[in-house]
Amino acid sequence: MASLQEYKTHIGGQWVPAESGETFESEDPYTGEPWALIPRCGARDVDKAVEAAYAAWESGPWAETTATARGRMMRKLGDLIAENAEALARTEVRDNGKLMSEMHAQCKYLPEWYYFYGGLADKVEGSVIASDKPDILNYTLREPIGVCAMIVPWNSPLLLVAWKLAPALAAGCTCVIKPSEFTSASLLDFMKLVERAGFPPGVVNVVTGTGKEAGEPLVTHPKVAKVAFTGGGLTGRRVYELAARGLKKVSLELGGKSPNIVFDDCIMDDAVNGVISGIFAATGQTCIAGSRALVQESIHDEFMEKLIEVARQARMGDPKLPETQVGPITTPPQYEKVLDYIGIAKDEGALCVLGGGPAGADEGGGKYFIKPTIFDNVTNDMRIAQEEVFGPVLSVITFKDEEDAIRIGNDVVYGLAAGVWTQNIKRATIMARRLRAGTVWINTYRAVSVTSPFGGYKQSGIGRENGQAAINEYLQTKSVWISTAEGSGNPFVMKVAGSS
Numbered sequence: 416m417a418s419l420q421e422y423k424t425h426i427g428g429q430w431v432p433a434e435s436g437e438t439f440e441s442e443d444p445y446t447g448e449p450w451a452l453i454p455r456c457g458a459r460d461v462d463k464a465v466e467a468a469y470a471a472w473e474s475g476p477w478a479e480t481t482a483t484a485r486g487r488m489m490r491k492l493g494d495l496i497a498e499n500a501e502a503l504a505r506t507e508v509r510d511n512g513k514l515m516s517e518m519h520a521q522c523k524y525l526p527e528w529y530y531f532y533g534g535l536a537d538k539v540e541g542s543v544i545a546s547d548k549p550d551i552l553n554y555t556l557r558e559p560i561g562v563c564a565m566i567v568p569w570n571s572p573l574l575l576v577a578w579k580l581a582p583a584l585a586a587g588c589t590c591v592i593k594p595s596e597f598t599s600a601s602l603l604d605f606m607k608l609v610e611r612a613g614f615p616p617g618v619v620n621v622v623t624g625t626g627k628e629a630g631e632p633l634v635t636h637p638k639v640a641k642v643a644f645t646g647g648g649l650t651g652r653r654v655y656e657l658a659a660r661g662l663k664k665v666s667l668e669l670g671g672k673s674p675n676i677v678f679d680d681c682i683m684d685d686a687v688n689g690v691i692s693g694i695f696a697a698t699g700q701t702c703i704a705g706s707r708a709l710v711q712e713s714i715h716d717e718f719m720e721k722l723i724e725v726a727r728q729a730r731m732g733d734p735k736l737p738e739t740q741v742g743p744i745t746t747p748p749q750y751e752k753v754l755d756y757i758g759i760a761k762d763e764g765a766l767c768v769l770g771g772g773p774a775g776a777d778e779g780g781g782k783y784f785i786k787p788t789i790f791d792n793v794t795n796d797m798r799i800a801q802e803e804v805f806g807p808v809l810s811v812i813t814f815k816d817e818e819d820a821i822r823i824g825n826d827v828v829y830g831l832a833a834g835v836w837t838q839n840i841k842r843a844t845i846m847a848r849r850l851r852a853g854t855v856w857i858n859t860y861r862a863v864s865v866t867s868p869f870g871g872y873k874q875s876g877i878g879r880e881n882g883q884a885a886i887n888e889y890l891q892t893k894s895v896w897i898s899t900a901e902g903s904g905n906p907f908v909m910k911v912a913g914s915s
Contacts, residue, residue, distance in 0.1 A: 419440065419450060419452045420450060420451045420600075421438070421451070421452045422452065422453050422599070422600060422603045422623075423454060423603075424454045424456060424603065424621050424622060424623050425606040425609075425620060425816065426460065426463050426464045426467055426620050426622070426825060427463065427464070427467030427617050427620065428467075428615070428616025428617060429617050431454075433455050433456045433457065433460055433624070434456075434459045434460050434463075435455065435457060435895075438452040438453060438454055439452070439453055439596065440452060440453075441453050441597070441598070441599065441600055442597075442747075443509050443510075444511065444742075444743040444745050444781075444782065445510030445733055445734055445742065445782065445783060446781060447781070447782030447783065448502075451510075451600050453599045453600065453603075453623050454623050455623070455624050455628070456622040456623050456624040457624065457629060457630045457632070458628070458629075458632040460622050460624075460629065461622050461632040461633045461636060462632070462636065464591045464620040464621075464622050464633075465562055465564075465591055465620075465633070465636045465638050466638070467616065467617035467620055468589040468591050468617055468618070468638075469561070469562050469589070469616050469638045470617055471589045471615060471616065471617030472559065472588065472589040474564055475616070475618075476615040477589060477614075477615045477617070477618050480587075480615075481537070482536045482537035482585075482587070483536070483537045485533070485537075485584060485585065485587065486533040486535075486536035486537055486585070487533070488530060488533075488584075488612050488613050488614055489529045489533030489536065489581065489584055489612075490530055490532075490533040490534075490757070491612045491613065492529045492533075492608060492614075493528075493529035493530045493533065493614035494526065495608040495611055495612055496522070496525050496526045496529065496581060496605075496608060496658055497523070497526045500519065500522035500525070500526075500831075501522070501900075502604070503522045503524040503525075503604060503605060503836070504518040504519040505735075506600050506601040506604050507521075507522070507571075507572060507573065507601045507891070508602070508735055510533070510569075510572075510598040510601055510852065511570065511571075511572070511597070511602050511745045512698075512734050512742045512743040512744070512745050512783070513570070513571075513697055513698070513700075513734060513742055513745075514734045514739055514740070514742050514850065515734055515739075515789055516758075517696070517697065517735070518743045520581065521571060521573070521574050525573060525574065527575050527865045528578065528581040529577070530578040530693075531581070531865045532581040532582050532584065532585035532885075533581075533585065535582075535585050535589075535883065535886060536585040536586075538585065540557065540578045541554055541555040541556045541557050541892075542554065542555050542609060544693060548910065549900070550898060550899045550900035551822045551896060551899070552896075552897040553894065553895065553896050553897075553898075554894075554895050555766050555892050555893060555894050555895070556892070556893040556895060557890045557891075557892060557893075558587070558890065558891055559586045559587035559588040560586070560588060560640045560641045560664060560859055560889055560890060560891050561589075561638075561639075561640035561641065561794070562590070562591065562638055562639050562640055562641075563579070563583050563588045563589070563590045563640065563642070563643060563889060564590075564591050564593070564633045564634055564636070564639045564641070564642045564643070565580065565583075565590055565593070565642075565643045565644075566630055566633070566634075566643070566645070566654065567579070567589070567593075567594055567595065567645055567646075568645055568646045568647075569594075569597040569745050569890045570697065570700045570701060570702075570745065571701075572594050572595065572598045572599075572601050572602055573601050573602065574634065575668075576592060576594075576602060578869075578880040578881060578885070579592075579643040579645075579880065580619065582880075582885040582886040582888065582889055583641075583643075583889045584619075584888075585886055586886050586889035586890050588619070588889050589617060589618050589620075590619050590620070591620045591633060591639070592619070592620070592622075593621075593622050593623070593624070593629050593630050594621070594623060596624060596625050596626075597745060597746045603621060603623070604620055606619065606621055626650065630654075633659045634658055634663075635657050635658075635660065635661065636819070637661060639663060640664060640890070641663060641664040641665070642664070642665050642666075643656060643665075643878075643888070644667050644668070645667075645668040645669075645702075645796045646669065646804070647669065647670055647805075648669045648670045648803070648874055651667045651669040651876070653912045654667065655667060655877075656718075664888070665877060665878070666857035666870075666876075666878030666879075666880070666888050667876045667877045667878065668702065668869075668870060668871060668875075668876045668878075668880060669829075669831075669871060669874060669875050670702055670805070670874075670875060671702050671704065671706075671709060671803065671829045671831030671832055671871070671875050672800070672801065672803055672827045672853075673693070673704060673705050673707065673829070673831055673832040673852065674705070674707045674708075674709050674820075674823065674824035674833050674834070675689065675693045675694075675704065675708050675709065675833070675834040675836075676814075676820050676824060676833065676835050676838070677690065677708065677709065677710045677711060677714070677718060677836045678711050678712045678835070678836060678837040678842065678847065679711045679713045680839055681714075681836035681837055681838065681858075682836075682838065682887075683714075683717070683718065683859075685836065685858065686718070686723070686836035687718065687721045687722050687725055687759045688725070689705075689834060689860045690705060690721070690722060690809070690834075690860075691725055691726055691729075692860050692861055693705025693706075693860045693861065694708075694787075694807065694808070694809045695729055695740075695741060695787045695807050695809075695841070696861060698742050698743065698744060698745075698785075698806065699804070699806045699808060700744070700745060700749070700806060701861075702831055703831055703832040703854070703861060704805070705823075705832070705834050705860055706803070706808065706809060706810060707793075707800055707809075707812055707823075707887055708722075708809055708810070708811045709814050709824060710811055710812070710813055710814070711813070711814060711816075711820075711821055712813045712815055713812050718769070719791060719811065722789065723768055723789065726769055726787050726789060727787075729741045729787050730779060731779035731780055731784055732779040732781075733781070739779075739786060741784075741785075741852060743780075743781055743782060744784070744785055744806060745783075747783065749805060749806065751783070752804075752805070753785050753804055753805070753806030753807075753808060754772070754773070754785065756798075756802070756804045756808060757772065757785075757788060758798060758810060759799060760790050760797070760799035760810070762879075763795075763797045763798065763799060765791070765793045765797060765799055765810065766790060766791045766792040767789070767790055768789050768790070769786075769788060769789040770785070770786030770787050770788030770789065770807070771788050772788075773786070774786045785806060785807055785808075786807070787807045787809075788807060789809045789811065790808070790809065790810050790811065791811045792811075793811055793812050794812065795812055795823050795827075797810070800812060800827075801828075809826060817842060820846070820849065821846070821849050823852050825849075825850065825851050829871070829873060829874055829875045830851045830852045830853065830871055830873040830874075830875045831852060831853055831870075831871040831875035831876070832852050832853065832854040832856070833846075833849075833852040833854070833855045833856070834855075834856045834857075834859075834860045834911070835855065835856070835857050835858070836858055837857070837858070838911075843857045843858075850870055851873065852870045852871075852875075853868075853869065853870045853871045853872055853879075854869060863881070864881065865881055866882055867881055867882050868880070868881055868882035868884045869881045869882075
């Protein structure tokens with residue numbers, strides 16, 4: 416076996432091993448073979464990283480850096496990412512098994528986050544309050560919240576880091592990032608660009624390791640002021656609980672069970688492609704997966720015939736090759752979980768009309784491949800319709816009319832996204848208003864932008880990422896009072912409205 420590429424983590428501006436000296440292997444999901452060694456950080460590494468971030472925020476050069484200068488550094492970082500997009504994408508594909516075509520597109524778009532928030536950095540303003548008290552000047556300051564812990568999953572590491580890191584840097588915060596233990600390499604490669612962009616030591620730090628050994632000490636560290644997490648609901652609730660003990664500010668982007676709703680007045684071919692994009696793109700390993708296809712009864716048979724015909728043509732294979740359309744499941748535990756849910760669906764009485772198990776080498780599969788799977792005759796009370804699978808498994812549910820579609824669409828604990836396929840503008844606006852989801856796509860799916868806020872309703876999360884609103888997640892407001900009155904007044908009476 417070829418020698419493994421050895422990585423160090425990045426703390427306080429230094430490339431360092433874990434204090435314990437321990438490492439763990441990162442595995443290529445396509446081959447199933449390890450290819451890199453990653454430092455196995457623990458509580459002592461976390462403490463060093465947080466202390467470095469706190470020192471940089473409180474008294475280091477970063478604390479004296481103007482907002483305009485922060486923006487320049489961020490734009491330089493964006494330029495460096497653009498220059499190295501293909502190399503970053505190659506690392507991500509090797510680490511998480513997603514398609515090179517998708518990861519390269521993501522990495523080429525990544526600079527936009529650093530350009531957008533770099534431009535926003537010196538546009539953060541307080542306000543002068545029209546005071547109801549004479550001889551008082553009252554104004555507000557918008558200040559960085561402090562050290563931010565960022566925990567990101569394995570499906571799109573650098574993209575989801577950008578959603579958190581860019582607004583945090585624009586706000587003037589410092590950061591400690593913990594990637595998934597399954598996909599740490601691309602973030603460590605990215606840190607080389609952070610160094611080259613000129614960010615002072617301690618502004619951005621990385622700890623690599625498991626959630627128990629590195630994630631929990633990071634969330635509970637007393638000098639962490641804010642926690643930004645993307646991942647599964649169970650882990651998200653644990654993060655929320657731990658952060659609440661320290662009264663930390665929290666933003667959570669969690670799972671979804673998104674409805675992709677097809678009406679009988681849709682453009683059929685567009686809707687078929689949209690449903691396939693919603694569930695089989697990224698091998699279904701995305702929080703916004705349209706894992707429930709709600710199809711109007713009157714077109715069910717025609718739609719299913721076309722859906723199955725197109726879906727069965729999906730090409731599985733090496734994710735590095737441009738012709739591949741469906742890659743492997745990223746982690747061994749996730750592979751087993753998806754297979755378990757396929758078994759659950761069959762036991763519940765759902766009708767498997769495509770796929771339904773592992774893909775062999777003769778079908779283009781590698782180590783952890785699952786065939787694109789479609790279940791028909793699903794009812795919304797089945798586990799396969801209520802619980803997040805996070806894999807290439809589609810549940811098809813029929814509905815009668817708009818009211819029925821809204822009822823079924825909203826009848827889950829999640830509310831991250833929804834899709835609607837219709838040519839009726841009145842219906843489209845009604846559906847957009849009544850579906851309880853943070854994002855509603857009409858006649859498209861999986862579209863995101865740095866300029867548009869993203870986040871969940873219900874158990875899909877708290878707070879918003881992207882857009883101008885995201886920077887508020889990393890700021891706090893200070894009210895300043897200046898008196899120009901002569902004398903201090905009665906010291907035993909509060910200066911309430913109308914008093915001097």
